[in-house]
Amino acid sequence: MQNDVLNVGDIAITSLSDGRVVFDPRITFPETPLEHWEQYYDIFPEYFSKPYFLLNLGVFVMRSAGKTLVADTGFGPHGQMLGADTPADLMNDFERKGIGTDEVDTVFLTHLHGDHVGWNTRPEDLSEPTFENARYRVHRADWEHFTSKEVLADFRGDAVKRSAIPLDEAGVLDLMEGETELAPGITAIHTPGHTPGHMSLLISSGRERALMIGDVLGSPMHATDTELTYWPDTDKEQGIKTRHHLLDMAEREEMIVLGSHLSPPGWGMMVRWQGKRYWKGL
DSSP states (O other): OOTTEEEETTEEEEEEEEEEEEEOTTTTOTTSOGGGGGGGTTTOGGGEETTEEEEEEEEEEEEETTEEEEEOOOOOSSSEETTEEOOOOHHHHHHHTTOOGGGOSEEEOSOOOGGGTTTSEETTEEEEESSTTOEEEEEHHHHHHHTSHHHHTSTHHHHHHHHTHHHHHHTOEEEEOSOEEEETTEEEEEOOSSSTTOEEEEEEETTEEEEEOTTSSSSGGGGTOTTSOOTTOSSHHHHHHHHHHHHHHHHHTTOEEEOTTSSTTOEEEEEEETTEEEEEEO
Protein backbone atom coordinates (compact mmCIF):
# COMPACT_ATOMS: atom_id res chain seq x y z
CA MET A 1 0.00 0.00 0.00
CA GLN A 2 1.43 3.34 -1.02
CA ASN A 3 0.97 6.12 1.50
CA ASP A 4 -1.86 7.68 -0.52
CA VAL A 5 -3.33 4.52 -2.11
CA LEU A 6 -5.39 1.87 -0.32
CA ASN A 7 -6.36 -1.40 -1.98
CA VAL A 8 -9.55 -3.08 -0.81
CA GLY A 9 -9.44 -6.28 -2.82
CA ASP A 10 -9.58 -5.17 -6.43
CA ILE A 11 -10.78 -1.65 -5.56
CA ALA A 12 -8.06 1.03 -5.49
CA ILE A 13 -8.69 4.12 -3.34
CA THR A 14 -6.55 7.24 -3.66
CA SER A 15 -6.50 9.84 -0.91
CA LEU A 16 -6.64 13.50 -1.89
CA SER A 17 -7.17 16.68 0.09
CA ASP A 18 -8.46 20.19 -0.41
CA GLY A 19 -6.04 21.23 2.33
CA ARG A 20 -6.23 21.66 6.08
CA VAL A 21 -7.95 24.26 8.24
CA VAL A 22 -7.03 25.43 11.75
CA PHE A 23 -10.03 26.30 13.90
CA ASP A 24 -11.22 26.45 17.50
CA PRO A 25 -12.96 23.13 18.31
CA ARG A 26 -15.44 24.97 20.51
CA ILE A 27 -17.12 26.05 17.26
CA THR A 28 -18.14 22.46 16.45
CA PHE A 29 -18.17 21.13 20.04
CA PRO A 30 -19.60 24.14 21.90
CA GLU A 31 -20.40 22.20 25.09
CA THR A 32 -16.87 20.76 25.38
CA PRO A 33 -14.12 22.82 27.07
CA LEU A 34 -10.89 23.32 25.18
CA GLU A 35 -8.95 21.45 27.87
CA HIS A 36 -10.83 18.24 27.08
CA TRP A 37 -8.80 17.73 23.93
CA GLU A 38 -5.42 17.79 25.70
CA GLN A 39 -5.68 14.03 26.33
CA TYR A 40 -5.44 13.51 22.57
CA TYR A 41 -2.38 15.66 21.89
CA ASP A 42 0.03 12.70 22.11
CA ILE A 43 -2.33 10.24 20.38
CA PHE A 44 -3.13 12.43 17.37
CA PRO A 45 -0.30 15.01 17.21
CA GLU A 46 -0.97 15.51 13.48
CA TYR A 47 -4.48 16.75 14.28
CA PHE A 48 -3.61 19.72 16.47
CA SER A 49 -2.17 23.17 16.10
CA LYS A 50 -2.37 23.49 19.88
CA PRO A 51 -4.86 24.15 21.26
CA TYR A 52 -6.85 24.14 18.01
CA PHE A 53 -7.89 21.43 15.57
CA LEU A 54 -6.04 20.96 12.29
CA LEU A 55 -8.91 19.70 10.15
CA ASN A 56 -8.32 17.72 6.97
CA LEU A 57 -10.65 18.34 4.02
CA GLY A 58 -10.38 14.82 2.65
CA VAL A 59 -11.54 13.49 -0.72
CA PHE A 60 -11.28 9.96 -2.11
CA VAL A 61 -11.02 8.66 -5.67
CA MET A 62 -12.13 5.03 -6.04
CA ARG A 63 -11.49 2.83 -9.06
CA SER A 64 -13.45 -0.38 -9.54
CA ALA A 65 -13.91 -2.52 -12.65
CA GLY A 66 -13.20 0.35 -15.03
CA LYS A 67 -15.34 2.86 -13.11
CA THR A 68 -13.91 5.94 -11.36
CA LEU A 69 -15.76 7.54 -8.47
CA VAL A 70 -14.98 10.69 -6.48
CA ALA A 71 -16.31 10.85 -2.92
CA ASP A 72 -16.92 14.53 -1.99
CA THR A 73 -15.18 17.58 -3.45
CA GLY A 74 -13.85 19.67 -0.54
CA PHE A 75 -14.57 23.32 0.24
CA GLY A 76 -13.16 24.97 -2.84
CA PRO A 77 -12.01 28.58 -3.37
CA HIS A 78 -14.96 30.13 -1.57
CA GLY A 79 -13.54 32.21 1.26
CA GLN A 80 -13.41 31.18 4.89
CA MET A 81 -14.58 28.02 6.66
CA LEU A 82 -15.15 28.11 10.43
CA GLY A 83 -13.49 31.52 10.48
CA ALA A 84 -10.32 30.32 8.78
CA ASP A 85 -8.89 30.69 5.29
CA THR A 86 -9.03 27.51 3.21
CA PRO A 87 -6.21 26.28 0.94
CA ALA A 88 -8.51 25.19 -1.94
CA ASP A 89 -5.84 22.70 -2.99
CA LEU A 90 -7.93 19.86 -4.43
CA MET A 91 -7.41 20.52 -8.13
CA ASN A 92 -3.67 20.78 -7.51
CA ASP A 93 -3.82 17.42 -5.73
CA PHE A 94 -5.65 15.85 -8.67
CA GLU A 95 -2.80 17.05 -10.88
CA ARG A 96 -0.13 15.80 -8.47
CA LYS A 97 -1.77 12.36 -8.36
CA GLY A 98 -2.14 12.23 -12.15
CA ILE A 99 -5.94 11.98 -12.14
CA GLY A 100 -7.90 13.88 -14.79
CA THR A 101 -11.32 15.33 -14.07
CA ASP A 102 -12.50 13.76 -17.35
CA GLU A 103 -11.77 10.25 -16.00
CA VAL A 104 -14.50 10.46 -13.35
CA ASP A 105 -17.81 8.66 -13.98
CA THR A 106 -19.52 9.42 -10.66
CA VAL A 107 -19.24 12.13 -8.02
CA PHE A 108 -20.74 10.81 -4.80
CA LEU A 109 -21.71 13.49 -2.27
CA THR A 110 -22.01 12.23 1.29
CA HIS A 111 -24.09 15.33 2.01
CA LEU A 112 -24.46 18.96 0.97
CA HIS A 113 -22.46 20.89 3.55
CA GLY A 114 -20.13 23.42 1.94
CA ASP A 115 -16.88 21.58 2.73
CA HIS A 116 -18.03 18.54 0.73
CA VAL A 117 -19.33 20.18 -2.45
CA GLY A 118 -16.93 23.07 -3.09
CA TRP A 119 -15.36 21.82 -6.31
CA ASN A 120 -18.59 20.45 -7.82
CA THR A 121 -18.50 23.31 -10.28
CA ARG A 122 -15.70 25.34 -11.86
CA PRO A 123 -14.99 28.54 -9.89
CA GLU A 124 -14.53 30.57 -13.06
CA ASP A 125 -17.99 29.48 -14.29
CA LEU A 126 -20.30 28.01 -11.63
CA SER A 127 -22.65 26.70 -14.32
CA GLU A 128 -19.96 24.25 -15.51
CA PRO A 129 -19.49 20.95 -13.61
CA THR A 130 -15.83 20.38 -12.68
CA PHE A 131 -16.07 16.69 -13.53
CA GLU A 132 -17.34 17.03 -17.07
CA ASN A 133 -18.21 13.38 -17.75
CA ALA A 134 -19.68 12.51 -14.36
CA ARG A 135 -23.12 12.05 -12.88
CA TYR A 136 -23.41 13.61 -9.43
CA ARG A 137 -25.25 11.55 -6.80
CA VAL A 138 -26.81 12.70 -3.52
CA HIS A 139 -29.65 11.50 -1.28
CA ARG A 140 -33.07 12.97 -1.99
CA ALA A 141 -33.58 13.92 1.68
CA ASP A 142 -30.47 16.10 1.61
CA TRP A 143 -31.51 17.79 -1.62
CA GLU A 144 -34.96 18.58 -0.21
CA HIS A 145 -33.52 19.83 3.08
CA PHE A 146 -30.79 22.03 1.61
CA THR A 147 -32.97 23.53 -1.13
CA SER A 148 -35.69 24.49 1.35
CA LYS A 149 -36.51 28.18 1.70
CA GLU A 150 -35.22 28.14 5.29
CA VAL A 151 -31.76 26.84 4.40
CA LEU A 152 -31.38 28.90 1.24
CA ALA A 153 -32.11 32.03 3.26
CA ASP A 154 -29.18 31.63 5.68
CA PHE A 155 -25.41 31.03 5.45
CA ARG A 156 -25.87 27.36 4.57
CA GLY A 157 -27.58 28.35 1.36
CA ASP A 158 -24.47 29.94 -0.17
CA ALA A 159 -22.79 26.61 -0.90
CA VAL A 160 -26.04 25.11 -2.16
CA LYS A 161 -26.59 27.94 -4.60
CA ARG A 162 -23.09 27.81 -6.08
CA SER A 163 -22.29 24.09 -5.85
CA ALA A 164 -25.51 22.04 -5.86
CA ILE A 165 -28.32 23.86 -7.67
CA PRO A 166 -26.15 24.41 -10.81
CA LEU A 167 -25.76 20.61 -11.07
CA ASP A 168 -29.53 20.21 -11.26
CA GLU A 169 -29.75 23.02 -13.81
CA ALA A 170 -27.04 21.32 -15.90
CA GLY A 171 -28.97 18.03 -15.80
CA VAL A 172 -26.15 16.03 -14.16
CA LEU A 173 -27.63 15.49 -10.69
CA ASP A 174 -29.23 12.17 -9.69
CA LEU A 175 -31.11 11.78 -6.40
CA MET A 176 -30.85 8.53 -4.46
CA GLU A 177 -33.08 6.88 -1.89
CA GLY A 178 -31.87 3.98 0.20
CA GLU A 179 -29.11 1.55 -0.74
CA THR A 180 -27.61 2.23 -4.18
CA GLU A 181 -24.72 0.51 -5.96
CA LEU A 182 -22.54 3.18 -7.59
CA ALA A 183 -19.79 0.92 -8.98
CA PRO A 184 -18.97 -2.78 -8.58
CA GLY A 185 -18.34 -3.34 -4.87
CA ILE A 186 -19.15 0.28 -3.90
CA THR A 187 -22.61 0.80 -2.40
CA ALA A 188 -24.11 3.97 -0.91
CA ILE A 189 -26.12 3.53 2.30
CA HIS A 190 -28.27 6.03 4.17
CA THR A 191 -26.61 7.12 7.45
CA PRO A 192 -28.69 10.07 8.69
CA GLY A 193 -28.08 12.35 11.65
CA HIS A 194 -25.34 14.66 10.50
CA THR A 195 -27.80 15.71 7.80
CA PRO A 196 -31.17 14.17 6.85
CA GLY A 197 -29.76 12.49 3.76
CA HIS A 198 -26.17 11.85 4.81
CA MET A 199 -24.80 8.73 3.09
CA SER A 200 -21.79 6.48 3.57
CA LEU A 201 -20.12 3.94 1.30
CA LEU A 202 -19.80 0.19 1.87
CA ILE A 203 -16.75 -1.00 -0.06
CA SER A 204 -16.35 -4.73 -0.62
CA SER A 205 -14.04 -6.78 -2.84
CA GLY A 206 -12.95 -10.35 -2.27
CA ARG A 207 -12.68 -10.88 1.46
CA GLU A 208 -11.83 -7.25 2.22
CA ARG A 209 -14.27 -4.57 3.35
CA ALA A 210 -14.14 -0.89 4.15
CA LEU A 211 -16.56 1.83 5.20
CA MET A 212 -16.34 5.43 4.04
CA ILE A 213 -18.30 7.40 6.65
CA GLY A 214 -18.18 11.03 5.48
CA ASP A 215 -18.98 13.25 8.47
CA VAL A 216 -20.32 10.58 10.79
CA LEU A 217 -16.98 11.26 12.49
CA GLY A 218 -15.98 14.92 12.59
CA SER A 219 -12.42 14.07 13.67
CA PRO A 220 -10.44 10.98 14.74
CA MET A 221 -11.18 11.86 18.39
CA HIS A 222 -14.89 11.52 17.64
CA ALA A 223 -14.50 7.73 17.44
CA THR A 224 -13.72 7.75 21.16
CA ASP A 225 -15.96 10.66 22.22
CA THR A 226 -19.03 9.49 20.30
CA GLU A 227 -21.46 10.97 22.84
CA LEU A 228 -20.26 14.56 22.63
CA THR A 229 -22.74 17.02 21.18
CA TYR A 230 -21.58 17.84 17.66
CA TRP A 231 -22.99 21.18 16.60
CA PRO A 232 -23.03 20.49 12.80
CA ASP A 233 -25.34 17.46 13.25
CA THR A 234 -28.84 18.36 12.08
CA ASP A 235 -30.34 15.69 14.37
CA LYS A 236 -27.86 15.34 17.22
CA GLU A 237 -29.52 12.32 18.86
CA GLN A 238 -29.71 10.47 15.54
CA GLY A 239 -26.11 11.45 14.83
CA ILE A 240 -24.95 9.71 18.00
CA LYS A 241 -27.00 6.60 17.17
CA THR A 242 -25.54 6.45 13.67
CA ARG A 243 -22.00 6.86 14.99
CA HIS A 244 -22.45 3.97 17.39
CA HIS A 245 -24.09 1.77 14.75
CA LEU A 246 -21.37 2.28 12.12
CA LEU A 247 -18.44 2.04 14.53
CA ASP A 248 -19.87 -1.10 16.13
CA MET A 249 -20.24 -2.66 12.69
CA ALA A 250 -16.76 -1.64 11.61
CA GLU A 251 -15.19 -3.00 14.79
CA ARG A 252 -17.18 -6.24 14.74
CA GLU A 253 -16.41 -6.95 11.08
CA GLU A 254 -12.84 -5.59 11.16
CA MET A 255 -13.54 -3.07 8.42
CA ILE A 256 -11.20 -0.26 7.41
CA VAL A 257 -12.84 3.08 8.21
CA LEU A 258 -12.33 6.07 5.90
CA GLY A 259 -13.52 9.56 6.74
CA SER A 260 -13.49 13.03 5.24
CA HIS A 261 -12.04 14.64 8.38
CA LEU A 262 -9.80 11.86 9.69
CA SER A 263 -6.01 12.13 9.78
CA PRO A 264 -4.47 11.97 6.29
CA PRO A 265 -4.53 9.80 4.29
CA GLY A 266 -7.89 9.25 5.98
CA TRP A 267 -8.15 5.52 6.66
CA GLY A 268 -7.66 3.34 9.72
CA MET A 269 -9.06 0.61 11.96
CA MET A 270 -11.03 0.55 15.20
CA VAL A 271 -8.87 -0.58 18.14
CA ARG A 272 -9.39 -0.94 21.89
CA TRP A 273 -7.01 0.54 24.43
CA GLN A 274 -7.56 0.82 28.17
CA GLY A 275 -11.26 0.09 27.77
CA LYS A 276 -11.91 2.74 25.12
CA ARG A 277 -12.38 2.56 21.37
CA TYR A 278 -10.03 4.53 19.13
CA TRP A 279 -9.58 5.08 15.42
CA LYS A 280 -6.01 4.14 14.53
CA GLY A 281 -4.65 5.33 11.20
CA LEU A 282 -3.02 2.86 8.83
